[in-house]
Amino acid sequence: MSSIATEPVRKVCVIGAGVMGAGIAAQVANAGVPVLLLDIVRDPADRNAVAAGALKRLQKAEPAAFMSKRAAKLVEVGNIEDDLARVAECDWVIEAIIERLDLKHALYEKLEAVRRPGTAVTSNTSTIPLGHLVAGRSEGFARDFFITHFFNPPRYMRLLEVVAGPASDAALVARISDFADRALGKTIVACKDTPGFLANRVGTFWLQSAVNAAFDLGLTVEEADAIAGKPMGVPKTGIFGLVDLVGIDLMPHLKASLTSTLPADDPYHAIAIDHPLITRMIGEGLTGRKGKGGFYRINREAGKRREAIDLASGEYRPQAKPASLPSAAQKDLKALLALPGKAGAYAWAILGATLTYAASLLPQAADDVVAIDAAMKLGYNWKYGPFELIDRIGGADFVARLEADGKAVPEVLRIAAGRPFYRIEAGKRQYLGLDGAYHDLVRPDGVLLLEDIKLGAKPIIRNASAALWDIGDGVAALEFTSKMNAIDGEILKLIGQAVPLVASKFKALVVYNEGSAFSAGANLGLALFAINIAAWGEIEKMVSGGQMALKALKYAPFPVVAAPAGLALGGGCEIVLHADAVQAHAESYIGLVECGVGLVPGWGGCGEMLARWQAAKGLPKGPVPAVSKVFETISTATVSKSAAEAMDLGFLRPTDGITMNRDRLLADAKARALALAEGYQPPAPPTYRLPGAGGKAALELAVAGFRARGMATPHDAVVAGHLADVLTGGEADLVDTVAEGDLLALERKAFLALVRHPGTQNRIEHMLKTGKPLRN
Known part of the structure; x- marks a missing residue:
């Protein structure tokens, strides 16, 4: 029941x-x-x-x-x-x-x-x-x-x-x-029924404290944001950039709400002051990004010049890059707080006040430190919650500085008595309760995190860019660990090692990680290095090695489930395409983007997309409709804006799953893998019926039309020509069937031809320098 x-x-x-x-x-x-x-x-x-x-x-x-x-x-x-x-x-x-x-x-x-x-x-x-x-x-x-x-x-x-x-x-x-x-x-x-609940109560106090201190210490908005942004684990907008983003006119509303409901002795009352400059800005419509400008603006009358407001004069001036903080202060809160002059004073003015305020809310607004930390990390995108920040500073040092300033020390800090609020004990993360004892941090049912598994386990195998983990019940997880989880030779090497190992000791494999990107694609920096030294043989080995590794996953004697979240681009998308099943986080942005850097997918992505669209229902019969769909998607470097859209684009199959809660993704993928393991048989290699030279001519004619209308650049046409050659089967006639190996050979040929082209080399270099595609 x-x-x-x-x-x-x-x-x-x-x-x-x-x-x-x-x-x-x-x-x-x-x-x-x-x-x-x-x-x-x-x-x-x-x-x-x-x-x-x-x-x-x-x-x-x-x-x-x-x-x-x-x-x-x-x-x-x-x-x-x-x-x-x-x-x-x-x-x-x-x-x-x-x-x-x-x-x-x-x-x-x-x-x-x-x-x-x-x-x-x-x-x-x-x-x-x-x-x-x-x-x-x-x-x-x-x-x-x-x-x-x-x-x-x-x-x-x-x-x-x-x-x-x-x-x-x-x-x-x-x-x-x-x-x-x-x-x-x-x-x-x-949360408890207290004013502002948790995130907005702490967040409003934090923003108001930071704004006040910037005025008091005579900082520029650029200096303030450099100190109170990334070094504190806060989004790069910092303070004034964040206020611009949410709307400067929201500040008085939040202030009015809290001051009308908070107890008379709440510390917020003492800092809830109106700054004449901010009042004037709101009156003039300078409310941030949604208005005519804010603390920052782009002055279109001055050639789109980036400007910032001077907090002393109230006038706009060209935006200035603040002096860089010492490298230690950018990574270590203790070093940041120890900086002499305005920088250290500003950091302490924010952290001392905000973290003390957060600590004072226990137990009136929340039962434990975990709730407040979660609220700030999820509601304001802090990397660390207030109590995690106190641990990074050192609880004893934090209390000592409060006492030296004559500030009241919240009871929870007295209870901690210098002990950390979080610790690892017997492979489990624990938090310090208000009873003075440590308690296991218990995840909700159905939540499985690799970060928790790592606390009590070592990887089965690992190298500089990847690791293989035992996640229980006979399932292994392949994790990428490179920057942006970009795929390189080390990842391909570990895939080769993992397949026989998983086959001998496990039932199934999940490809998963907890980075912000599942994989941003192949490592372009390595590719450009190889191009610059004309190491064409190494590039060919990378392409062939990638094809072999991904086909090894596809035809392994155990099921492989890909569990992407965030970006799954280029080679990352191709890994998704080769899995037996996909359990994708709803916020997965999947696409074959190689054409944007002047290349074509080289690790089997073309064939896998063709197989999906040839099996799709609702398309007219014959080889041309599926080829046209895949050509349109790949040639335009289309990236889905969600997992649901990825299904519409063919990157996901109708049978693949979507998980809405990121914390449930690994558990859902593991369950999917175990369900597939029962009586598993690897798939049979596909064959393709492709339109051949006539189909290629039709695709090239369409590209020529785009060129005539200014919708495609000269190098777009070059890349599209090579892509058309792959997708139509090269020299094949309409009646020919093309084997998977033949299609892989066409991918390699097109990739290796394009990588030697100056237009492609310029695109790769531009992408690495600017992060944006070159329209050449």
């Missing part, structure tokens, strides 16, 4: 089609769940105009809100006056209207009359206490009500703060939290 926590969420209603509400609706649709998006009636002639307009904006949003066109079709629009009764169709109602308690109360009164008992009703509020929201509501409504605070943009920000009240049904909270975790890809952080 199933519990309420495992019952599915079949339909969701989002009320409020503003930026947040619409974004939440899009993410629910991305999970494959129908959504009813409602808002007020502004135009009696077009009663759904507000919600319909929001849907149109979502479909054009950059970065994309929807993972596929299919997802967009799952959003149905309506209005509160005509369609509110339809919440009875829904299992979860999310209120995301303006932050006014009177308006929320009026809506809840209407909802209470039409919703089904047991339907979850949650608010996306970040400023109003739960107790105030349910005041005056029935016992049944209060039981089904709690707060689910999403972060913007909802598709990409993983944090979901959940606040349950004393009357909230724990089983219903668990059911919605489980859906948000598995289907929406969120990491759930349970």
Whole structure:
């Protein structure tokens, strides 16, 4: 008998089609769940105009809100006056209207009359206490009500703060939290019903402290961002760049919200000051990236000159590169804090105040250090949470400096007594509790992380660029460890070693890593080095070696499951294409991008894509349609904007899986591998029926048309010609069947011809220097 926590969420209603509400609706649709998006009636002639307009904006949003066109079709629009009764169709109602308690109360009164008992009703509020929201509501409504605070943009920000009240049904909270975790890809952080919850409370204090200190110490915005960005594990935007990104006009709203709800003795009150310059900027529309400029701007009247505002004069000036910090200070917080002058003083002004404030929130706002650290890492993209930062500084040193400054020391730091907040014990990560004891950090069911496995295990084999791990139950994991997980000779070598080893000792293999990119492709730097010394034989060995390694994975006597997340480009995409099955994270950006650097896929990618499209349903019969599809995708270096779109493009098969929560990817891939292992047989080599010279001529004619319209460059045409030769089978006639080995030989021939071409060499060099493709 199933519990309420495992019952599915079949339909969701989002009320409020503003930026947040619409974004939440899009993410629910991305999970494959129908959504009813409602808002007020502004135009009696077009009663759904507000919600319909929001849907149109979502479909054009950059970065994309929807993972596929299919997802967009799952959003149905309506209005509160005509369609509110339809919440009875829904299992979860999310209120995301303006932050006014009177308006929320009026809506809840209407909802209470039409919703089904047991339907979850949650608010996306970040400023109003739960107790105030349910005041005056029935016992049944209060039981089904709690707060689910999403972060913007909802598709990409993983944090979901959940606040349950004393009357909230724990089983219903668990059911919605489980859906948000598995289907929406969120990491759930349970918060107490305190102002600002966790991320925004600490984050607002951090930003305000940093802005104040920059004014007080006379720093430029560039100096401040250089100190308070990467060296602290903060995104490279730093402080002022981040405020520009989220909107300078948001600062007074956050300040007003917190100052009106925080206790009178909260330290935030002392730092919540208005700076005349910022007030003036908001009044002039200088609200950041969404306005006419902010602390930084691009002055188009001065030839797109990059400018920054002078905090003393309030006038814009050319943006200046600040003096570089010593290398030690860029990597070591202790060294950063020890810097003489303004740099060290600014670092301590931020870290001393912010980390102390975060520590003071225990236990009133959270039960443990893990919750606060997770909130800041997921909500503000910090690399380390506040308590992880204290560990990096040294708890005893941190307390000593607070005491030297005459500052109060939070109780949790007294409890720690110089001990770290995190430690590794018996292969497990532990955190220090408020009881003074260490506790194992327990992952949710269904979460398996390689970083945890590494704590208590050594790799089976490893080299400088890859490692093979035992992840239990007879499954091994192949991990890439090079920069951006770029594929080089060491990775190919380890694949060759892994195949016989896995065949003798394991049931299956998962290709997986926990980097920001699954693989950015082949190592272009090595390729350019070989080109510069005319090591053509080495390049040919690299191409042949890559083909052999990937075919070894494909025809291994055990199933191989690829589990990409983030970028899977070029050679990384080809590894995905050669796997028996793929379990992809929803945010996987997959593509064969070789044409962008003047090459063609050289490790079997052409053949694998042809096989997918020749097996696809709905295409006209004959060899030409599949070839045309693959040619279009590869020649334009198309990269999917999601795993769902990768399926539309043929990089993933309809039978492949998609995991929404990044932390569940390895467990899902492992389960998929074990399911395939039962009675596994390697695939039979494919053969291809290709259109030959006539098909090649048709493709080249299309490219010539693009050239005539200025849509393709001269070298695009050269590369496309070689790609057409591969995909059409070279000299084959229409009736010929082309074996896999023959197609691989055509790939090698085209690749080796192009790599000698000056146009390709210029493209590779330009990409390595600028990170952007050269249109030559």
